[in-house]
Every structure is written in C-alpha cells, then in structure tokens.
Amino acid sequence: MNPEDKEALSAWIDGESEALEERRLLRDHDARELAQTVARWQVIGEVIRNTPNSSLEPKRRRAQFGSIQQALVQIQTQSPAAENSQVGRAHAHGRQFRWYAVAASLTLVMAIGALMPQDMPSSPIASQSNDQVSAEIAARQPIFVSAGDVSSEDLDELSLNPELRALDEASRAQLRAYLQQHDQLSQLATQQRLVSYPRTASKDQ
Amino acid sequence: MNSEELSDQRLVQRAQQGDNRAFDMLVLKYQSRMANVVSRYIKDHHEIADVTQEAFVKAFRALPNFRGDAQFYTWLYRIAINTAKNFLVAKTRRPPDVDKDIETGEFSDVSGVLEAEDRPDQLLSRDQLQAVVVKALADLPEDIRTALTLREFDGLSYEEIASIMECPVGTVRSRIFRGREAVEKKIEEMG
Numbered sequence: 310m311n312p313e314d315k316e317a318l319s320a321w322i323d324g325e326s327e328a329l330e331e332r333r334l335l336r337d338h339d340a341r342e343l344a345q346t347v348a349r350w351q352v353i354g355e356v357i358r359n360t361p362n363s364s365l366e367p368k369r370r371r372a373q374f375g376s377i378q379q380a381l382v383q384i385q386t387q388s389p390a391a392e393n394s395q396v397g398r399a400h401a402h403g404r405q406f407r408w409y410a411v412a413a414s415l416t417l418v419m420a421i422g423a424l425m426p427q428d429m430p431s432s433p434i435a436s437q438s439n440d441q442v443s444a445e446i447a448a449r450q451p452i453f454v455s456a457g458d459v460s461s462e463d464l465d466e467l468s469l470n471p472e473l474r475a476l477d478e479a480s481r482a483q484l485r486a487y488l489q490q491h492d493q494l495s496q497l498a499t500q501q502r503l504v505s506y507p508r509t510a511s512k513d514q
Numbered sequence: 515m516n517s518e519e520l521s522d523q524r525l526v527q528r529a530q531q532g533d534n535r536a537f538d539m540l541v542l543k544y545q546s547r548m549a550n551v552v553s554r555y556i557k558d559h560h561e562i563a564d565v566t567q568e569a570f571v572k573a574f575r576a577l578p579n580f581r582g583d584a585q586f587y588t589w590l591y592r593i594a595i596n597t598a599k600n601f602l603v604a605k606t607r608r609p610p611d612v613d614k615d616i617e618t619g620e621f622s623d624v625s626g627v628l629e630a631e632d633r634p635d636q637l638l639s640r641d642q643l644q645a646v647v648v649k650a651l652a653d654l655p656e657d658i659r660t661a662l663t664l665r666e667f668d669g670l671s672y673e674e675i676a677s678i679m680e681c682p683v684g685t686v687r688s689r690i691f692r693g694r695e696a697v698e699k700k701i702e703e704m705g
Contacts, residue, residue, distance in 0.1 A: 319691040322543060323665060324518020325672045331524060331539075340538035349698045351546045356647040357666040360550075367643075367701065369563075370546065377541050377567050381534070381574055471579050 310338060310346075318343060322350060344374045410480030414487055421491060517671070522586040530577055537577070541570055544587060548594045555598035569597040643704065650700035654693055661686050662693035 310318070314337065317330040326334075334343075348370035515523070528536035549566045556562050573593050580589055651659060657679070664675045672690075676683045 315695070316688065316691040319694055320672075320687050321521065321539075323672070323690070324516070324521045325687065326521060328521075328524055331521065335528070335533070335535050335539065340535060340542050343539075344542055346698065347542050348546075349701050350694045352643065352701065353647055353651075353662075353694055353697045354666040355546075356644055357651065357663060373549075373563050373566070374542060374545055376563070377545065377570050378538060380567055380571050381537070381541075384571060384574060385534070471581055471583065 310342070314338065315346070318346065319350065322347060341375065341378065344371045348374070410477070410484060414480075414484040417484070418487060418491055421488075421495075519585055523582060526577070526580060526582070526586050530580070537574060540586070544590055545570075547587070548590065551591060551594045552598045555595075555602060561601070565598050565601050566594070568601075569594040572597060643701065646700050646704050647697055650697040651693075654696060658689045658693040658696070661689035665690050 314334060317326050317334055320326040321331060321334060345367065348367040351370070352367055522540065525536045525540050529540065545566065548569055549562055552562050552565045552569065556565055569590070573590055576593070580586070651662070654662070661675055661679065664670045664678065665672075670678070672683050672686045675686045679686065
C-alpha cells in the first residue's frame, strides 16, 4: 500500500477521510489486506486509552476478521431459497400484525357501538355490513389476541425489524384515528353507528 | 451528522447496494469495539470471538432493514448486546461443562482449564506488546505524540486538534498517521 493510501486509511479509521478516498481504498484494497495495519493501529489506541483488549492481540484480531469474513461468505452462498423463506417469514409476520391491528380496531369500534344508547334506530345496512365484516375477520384471524399468544420471538422481530415496527405504529395510528372519528360522530348524535372501514368496504363493493 | 457518521453512512449504503467490501470495511473498523462490548457480558475469549462474529452475521442479515434512523454504530452496538445476552440465556439452559471421570468417580471442571491466551507465555507477550507501544509512543516527536494522544485519548476531531495545535487540519492528519506508522513499525519488529 502506498503512503498516500495508508494515510487515507488512518484518516478513515478516525472517520475523517473524504468520500473519494474511501472509494479509492475500497477499489484498490481488500479489507483482508488492510486488517493487519488496522489491528495494530487499534492496539495503539487502546494502549493510549489504557484499555487494552486483552483478548484480541493484532494476530488474533486478524484471525477473527478472517473468520467473520468466512462466515459472511457462507451466508451469501447459502441457498437463495433459505433467504427467500426468511423474507417470506418477515412478510408473514407483517401480515399477521396488520390483521391483528384491523381485528382489534373493529372489535373496539363494535364494542363502543354496542355500549351506546339503544334509543336510536339502527341502520339495517350498517348492521348487515357489520356482520359481514365480523364474519370475514373471524374467518381470517382470532379477534382477541392475548399477550401469551405473541411469542417473544415475535416481539423481538417487532422490535428489531423497523419495517414491522413502522407497520405496527401505522396500524395503531389508524386505530386511534378511527376511534377519534367515532367519538366525534357519537358526540354529534348522528345516526351513524359504525365508522365505515375503507378496506373492507371496498371488498364489500 | 459528523464526518464519522457520514463515512459510515456511505459505507452502509454501498453495502446495502450489495458491495460486500464495504461491509468488510465496517467489520474491520468496529470489530474491536464490538468485542469490547461483548466482553462486558462474556469473559471467555473464545466465546467473545464467537459472539462477536454472530453479532456481525446478524447485522449483515439485518442490513437491508437498517434505515439510518440511528447511527450505524449504535445499531451495531444494540445487536452486540442482544446477541451477548441471548448467548448467556442459551448457555444457562445448557448442561454444565463438567465431566465425571468414570474410573475415579471424581468430577473435573473442564471450564477451569487455562485458556490458551491466559498461559504465562501469552500473558508475557501481551505485556510485552503494551510495553513496546508505550516505549514507541514515548520516543515519538512531541508534536506527533500530542496529535495522536489528543485523537486517541481525548477523542478530538482533526479540526479540534488543529485548533489546539494551531496548525492546518492536513498537518494533524499527517502527524497522526506518522505517529501510528512509527509505533506500528515497532510492533512489527516484535513479530
């Protein structure tokens, strides 16, 4: 490695290199080639900070870097089917949580509707639609999900996977919006008992 | 976002686009820090290495989902801690590492066997390494040692060091590099 690149590497480990230098380092050098130098520089830093990482001397660091690289290569060469099944599992989780949210929102809306004073005449169309929606949801997922039904793996997945988390948050926000809307409509004492739900309504149509 | 975060972000983006060399660079950069994080939970050196590796593998798998809401290292740090904790939980579920000698009927604690790196010769080499680095640092010219110490010990940015030492940022960068190179040569001589 020429001194210019080595200086760029030194700046890079400090997070002070330029984008162009990084690209050049990536293009011209393999990380394995840089591992020895970086490991030694890290030892220098640790000695200065008086926090030597006793388990990882330069040689061992290099060896460990090699084994991490090997493990990563193994993952990449794994069958695409395994990767796909993993992606599929994540999507399935997403669908599951989406339906839990939908089921929970509808259950709550129905419960609020049932608790309202019965002096107002109920719309036959609304109750019919209500029955259809309930039947459809019941056919797809259990409406009540106890905490025990959600495994810690699911929760881990939810907390680690930002996509699922975003989905969960979006569903919660949607539920809040529906409840708020329902509350407002109830206060106005309109004839409307159920808030129409776009997804199921479009299916009904 | 500081320059280090920007640098990581660039590499993360490249890795997300399928450039594995970029992820290798991130491993190179954070391998030591990750091992340090893991060593707060796990004491066995082999296990530290295994858990650190597992954490990087998890990070690699989860990389497509990393959206940069947090700093890359913070994200990596969380993965390392979770992996270490999961490892400890799994370990408590495993039977103890104790073998019974059929002949004598006595128990021997396998985990009590000295780790290879705890052997006296290895401990000596670790101490020697530290001594070589300390000596090499002491031998550095004052301006180079100051720049390197301000960076490594105080964690200052090049710009801050330049301001303290009243010199251009490029000079700071060069001094830090020269310092590292000089000490590295001494380590190399050690073998």
